[in-house]
Amino acid sequence: MGNVIVRVVLEHPVPVLFDYRCDASTSPLPGQLVRVPFGKRYLVGLIWEVTQHSDVPLERLREVDALWAECPPLTAQWRALATFAANYYQRALGEVVLPALPQGVREASRWGRLLAASQIYRILPAGIEALPAALPPQATARRRLAAALHEAGKLTAAAARALHPQAIKLLDAWQQAGWVTQEAETAAQQVEATTATASTVNRLLEAAPELTVEQADVLEAIHGAHGFAPFLLHGVTGSGKTEVYLRALATLLAREPAAQALVLVPEINLTPQFEAFFRARLAAWPTDALVTLHSGLAEGERSRAWLAAHTGRARIVLGTRLAVLASLPRLALIIVDEEHDAAYKQQEKLRYSARDLAIWRAKQLNIPIILGSATPSLETWRHAQLKHYTRLTLTQRAVAEAVLPVTQLIDMSAPKRRSEAGLEGLSTPLLDALRERLACGEQSLIFLNRRGYAPALSCTACGWVAGCVRCSAFLVLHKQERGMRCHHCGWHSRIPHACAECGNVDLAPLGRGTQKLEEALAAALPEARILRIDADSTRRKGSAQALFASVSAGEIDILVGTQMIAKGHDFQRVTLVGVLNADAALFSHDFRASERLFAQLLQASGRAGRAGHGEVLIQTRYPQHPLYQALARHDYVGFAETTLAEREQARLPPFSYQALLRAEARTLEAALTFLARSAAELDALPGTERVTRYEPVPMLIVKVMHVQRAHLLLESTSRSALQSALRAWQPHLQALKIKDVLRWSIEVDPLEF
Ligand code: ADP
Ligand code: ZN
Ligand code: ZN
Numbered sequence: 001m002g003n004v005i006v007r008v009v010l011e012h013p014v015p016v017l018f019d020y021r022c023d024a025s026t027s028p029l030p031g032q033l034v035r036v037p038f039g040k041r042y043l044v045g046l047i048w049e050v051t052q053h054s055d056v057p058l059e060r061l062r063e064v065d066a067l068w069a070e071c072p073p074l075t076a077q078w079r080a081l082a083t084f085a086a087n088y089y090q091r092a093l094g095e096v097v098l099p100a101l102p103q104g105v106r107e108a109s110r111w112g113r114l115l116a117a118s119q120i121y122r123i124l125p126a127g128i129e130a131l132p133a134a135l136p137p138q139a140t141a142r143r144r145l146a147a148a149l150h151e152a153g154k155l156t157a158a159a160a161r162a163l164h165p166q167a168i169k170l171l172d173a174w175q176q177a178g179w180v181t182q183e184a185e186t187a188a189q190q191v192e193a194t195t196a197t198a199s200t201v202n203r204l205l206e207a208a209p210e211l212t213v214e215q216a217d218v219l220e221a222i223h224g225a226h227g228f229a230p231f232l233l234h235g236v237t238g239s240g241k242t243e244v245y246l247r248a249l250a251t252l253l254a255r256e257p258a259a260q261a262l263v264l265v266p267e268i269n270l271t272p273q274f275e276a277f278f279r280a281r282l283a284a285w286p287t288d289a290l291v292t293l294h295s296g297l298a299e300g301e302r303s304r305a306w307l308a309a310h311t312g313r314a315r316i317v318l319g320t321r322l323a324v325l326a327s328l329p330r331l332a333l334i335i336v337d338e339e340h341d342a343a344y345k346q347q348e349k350l351r352y353s354a355r356d357l358a359i360w361r362a363k364q365l366n367i368p369i370i371l372g373s374a375t376p377s378l379e380t381w382r383h384a385q386l387k388h389y390t391r392l393t394l395t396q397r398a399v400a401e402a403v404l405p406v407t408q409l410i411d412m413s414a415p416k417r418r419s420e421a422g423l424e425g426l427s428t429p430l431l432d433a434l435r436e437r438l439a440c441g442e443q444s445l446i447f448l449n450r451r452g453y454a455p456a457l458s459c460t461a462c463g464w465v466a467g468c469v470r471c472s473a474f475l476v477l478h479k480q481e482r483g484m485r486c487h488h489c490g491w492h493s494r495i496p497h498a499c500a501e502c503g504n505v506d507l508a509p510l511g512r513g514t515q516k517l518e519e520a521l522a523a524a525l526p527e528a529r530i531l532r533i534d535a536d537s538t539r540r541k542g543s544a545q546a547l548f549a550s551v552s553a554g555e556i557d558i559l560v561g562t563q564m565i566a567k568g569h570d571f572q573r574v575t576l577v578g579v580l581n582a583d584a585a586l587f588s589h590d591f592r593a594s595e596r597l598f599a600q601l602l603q604a605s606g607r608a609g610r611a612g613h614g615e616v617l618i619q620t621r622y623p624q625h626p627l628y629q630a631l632a633r634h635d636y637v638g639f640a641e642t643t644l645a646e647r648e649q650a651r652l653p654p655f656s657y658q659a660l661l662r663a664e665a666r667t668l669e670a671a672l673t674f675l676a677r678s679a680a681e682l683d684a685l686p687g688t689e690r691v692t693r694y695e696p697v698p699m700l701i702v703k704v705m706h707v708q709r710a711h712l713l714l715e716s717t718s719r720s721a722l723q724s725a726l727r728a729w730q731p732h733l734q735a736l737k738i739k740d741v742l743r744w745s746i747e748v749d750p751l752e753f
Contacts, residue, residue: 237606
């Protein structure tokens with residue numbers, strides 16, 4: 001047989017396919033992974049098309065170096081998803097397809113080893129005889145592996161690895177010794193391995209609590225769904241949304257035993273809690289029926305999890321935003337927990353919204369999707385208003401004794417409160433409430449969305465503030481590290497001992513961060529066991545998990561932290577939540593700031609009283625502000641309706657669609673010139689009447705890492721008008737060459753400005 005031509009997607013910003021010759025006898029298929037020569041290197045890419053023709057003469061085409069025939073091709077549906085994402089977010093296909101694959105899959109040298117994950121090991125008579133004697137008595141883990149193998153006669157690689165971390169190495173050695181054989185599992189066997197039987201599905205429900213009336217109603221609606229059915233599950237904090245997800249999964253697997261479900265959570269830190277919950281209830285299932293997929297996994301784990309999803313072996317894939325691009329050939333249900341969370345938005349490279357792609361996927365596959373939240377995004381709420389999504393509501397907490405916490409606003413503008421400022425902004429009522437909790441052994445949580453010791457260090461004589469040399473931002477004082485840190489670029493420096501302007505040595509920290517609050521609390525309540533959780537205290541991998549566990553175990557009296565502590569965690573013993581310094585977001589230039597603040601504070605207060613009574617104290621200088629008033633009433637709906645009315649009047653999203661053109665340059669002038677020229681190009685394009693173009697402006701933090709940044713906003717009430725304008729605009733942008741401009745990019749549906 002001769003050659004065919006394969007057109008391959010490679011990670012490359014230029015939106016073209018690369019043609020290669022391929023030996024026809026290898027029967028290349030679209031969706032298969034190949035390694036190809038590219039310049040002086042070799043790259044892994046995905047076959048997009050197989051054809052007979054190329055615009056490049058055949059003799060000049062290079063040849064495919066390796067084809068991963070054992071790995072099933074990525075399906076046409078997955079490729080359609082990638083195509084959609086590339087088009088919608090204005091990127092080259094290769095910038096979607098390749099980053100969606102784990103690194104291990106993108107290294108051809110690892111392909112063989114990855115497939116070992118789907119090997120089956122069988123014990124041979126020689127092994128039955130020799131193995132027990134060959135292992136020393138103290139090698140308990142190895143003996144356990146041998147015993148399991150002996151008992152079942154065979155083991156899958158995944159099952160073996162669960163018994164011993166080095167199982168594959170051991171089994172290979174045992175094979176060398178002639179004690180075991182190995183064979184590759186067929187595709188059908190892989191799916192079979194984790195296919196649910198009626199009895200395992202029933203076991204799912206065995207340990208289950210009796211559903212509340214509201215939960216039962218919600219599930220009835222979900223179970224009655226057919227085809228593409230988007231649900232907004234609007235449930236107050238603690239209403240038992242997780243139980244609803246689990247039951248929806250169980251029902252799906254009872255109906256379609258080989259189906260797959262995708263469960264998205266906004267943060268890596270929330271995956272262990274979910275995983276433990278699902279695993280406890282899925283106890284009768286093979287471990288690899290559930291895999292997690294997030295950026296915190298070691299490379300090998302992540303590749304194995306990705307493959308388990310791709311081969312159909314994983315029934316439930318639990319992951320963060322990147323999991324929305326996983327290959328799931330049997331996907332039949334999608335769940336997006338805390339759908340409002342900004343973490344679903346990728347803020348670099350391909351700036352996608354995992355929630356929005358999840359909805360697109362559900363529509364493409366004609367399957368149900370559940371979007372859960374106590375504070376839905378206004379985009380989602382609007383869809384529910386318009387009946388695009390079915391709204392399901394849980395108004396009560398699931399645990400019978402638990403009621404929603406009582407919220408009090410502490411007026412910090414009152415003269416009496418101002419005089420208490422010496423206590424680092426902790427008002428007397430809040431301190432008293434903390435003491436009360438301490439006295440009766442209950443936990444408190446204090447939310448302050450600012451890490452570090454103090455957000456700035458300033459000269460008391462001339463007002464100079466220590467700034468980052470690389471960014472137009474203040475340096476944050478980190479007292480424990482004895483240093484100053486830039487939260488934009490990571491720049492680290494020593495604490496200056498004198499003012500750079502006037503030489504005055506009397507420098508004072510301005511404002512407060514979590515470290516300072518922790519210090520003040522320790523001084524005020526010396527008997528309390530205080531823990532701080534923020535990005536600084538959890539920098540080490542896995543440390544967040546240990547810290548959260550110590551809270552759950554009751555080893556902590558007061559937990560201080562940033563938004564990391566506000567989300568999703570089911571802390572059973574917290575009865576008091578305090579909120580400090582939240583006011584700034586009320587007056588932000590970003591129209592979504594109040595939506596985010598409301599969600600954050602409602603989530604934070606949702607940590608209180610999950611097992612019984614609870615109280616929330618919010619310190620504010622604006623207690624009459626409608627946002628706080630709505631919060632005190634637990635009135636998400638009121639807040640959403642008012643805010644949506646304001647958005648409608650201002651024609652802001654979700655009543656319009658936006659895109660940003662960002663420019664980064666060595667000088668601000670160059671960035672603005674690039675944007676001005678881009679604006680002129682857009683204005684000259686025909687058919688862009690329905691798109692409003694705003695003037696280029698410098699970004700709020702204009703300089704980061706010596707790079708000057710500016711952007712230009714486009715807006716339209718028609719999504720398709722905006723999309724076609726962007727598409728027509730792109731080639732003109734590519735042609736613009738302006739000195740000192742480093743990069744530019746388009747962001748569709750930006751969330752933050
Ligand atoms: P949400 O995600 O809605 O904030 P969770 O799913 O964390 O709420 O549930 C809150 C608590 O209620 C959990 O401790 C959970 O075990 C419990 N729970 C959920 N459903 C029920 C039920 N039907 N009966 C009793 N407890 C329940
Ligand atoms: Zn000074
Ligand atoms: Zn900096």
